Amino acid sequence: MEVKFDIETVDSLQGLHSYMNTLVNTNDDLIRYQMRKVSYYWGFHEGSYVYYMFAPPWIKLAVNDVINQQVTKKTNERVMKAINGEPLGYNTVSKRPQLYSKEIQIE
DSSP: OEEEEGGGGOOOOHHHHHHHHHHHHHHHHHHHOOOOEEEEEEEEEEEEEEEEEOOTTOOOOOGGGGGGSSOSSSSSSSHHHHHTOOOOOTOOOOOOOOOOOOOOOOO
16 A cells, blocks of 8 residues: 655655554554555655555565564665565565555645
8 A cells, every 4th residue: 555645745754654654553544454565665756746655464575574674884785675676585475565646635
């Protein structure tokens, strides 16, 4: 599930980021359906938009692995393969999340 914000309508990007972090841990529906944040698209900037992505527990994402979130001097080869949509090993399927936005006007 993707949530997209127009940067021009946001008062503070830091405030939005804090709000989304609080939402993922306190929203009853997100907790009930065990939605988790997709780290690769958590606060992702593209053009004049900022994205936050959630995924259900049955979807396995290589770019969301805890192993891949370790900070190293050189970009982790496993992370780069996942980002490029390449298989990570023998008989594996890489699932790179894709942004798909549909404009919904909220009044």
